[in-house]
């Protein structure tokens with residue numbers, strides 16, 4: 357791959373896999389090296405994302421197919437919005453780190469309905485902006501559940517060990533289906549945050565062509 361000045365990076369994984377932790381560490385590392393970084397997440401905290409969060413917290417009831425459609429809309433707005441859209445940020449030279457993107461829909465919505473339908477429904481987002489890399493933090497469901505229980509007061513309705521196992525299997529299925537189209541980088545998430553961050557940094561630095569220059573800082 358030709359070295360790039362700015363990247364679109366998606367972080368993926370089951371709940372509690374450490375995406376937010378790694379988004380923060382990678383943002384700090386890149387910022388310290390003078391890169392412009394925009395870190396963001398899905399579901400967003402905009403209008404459509406808020407609707408999704410109300411469904412997940414159990415406040416509002418909705419069919420799984422409606423949830424899948426809301427994620428399609430939330431993602432398109434996240435990409436295209438004039439004010440906070442990712443496309444504009446990329447054009448302005450920011451490296452965008454997105455905590456969850458299309459693969460989250462393939463895995464989570466694909467766990468309850470036809471995955472090919474979900475892939476098709478998200479095809480416009482995938483065509484507008486495909487991540488330069490999808491980083492999958494692969495944590496065992498048992499460990500992720502322990503982390504969630506010790507860090508949360510309330511669990512969301514889908515955060516059960518059986519669902520975590522199912523979603524992990526669906527991620528693997530989606531990676532296999534889309535391996536010729538998407539760049540996927542897997543890291544072992546059953547380790548300390550620093551070791552995971554080290555692997556992620558090696559990958560990102562090599563894509564940006566800065567691994568030699570900053571090797572002593574790793």
Ligand SMILES: Nc1ncnc2c1ncn2[C@@H]1O[C@H](COP(=O)(O)OP(=O)(O)OP(=O)(O)O)[C@@H](O)[C@H]1O
Pocket residue numbers: 369370371372373374375376377378503504506507545546547548549552
């Ligand atoms: N590698 C790690 N080892 C141990 N604990 C970790 C590790 N990474 C994150 N944690 C802790 O686990 C909890 C969940 O981490 P984090 O919020 O980063 O995960 P997440 O994937 O963003 O979660 P969610 O999907 O629920 O938003 C936090 O309390 C965090 O401090």
Ligand SMILES: Cc1cn([C@H]2C[C@H](O)[C@@H](COP(=O)(O)O)O2)c(=O)[nH]c1=O
Pocket residue numbers: 371398399412427456457458460461462464465512514
């Ligand atoms: C983007 C996206 C997310 N989800 C689910 C996955 C999580 O259980 C919740 C909230 O995410 P968070 O990282 O814990 O804040 O949303 C989903 O089902 N489909 C998606 O496309």
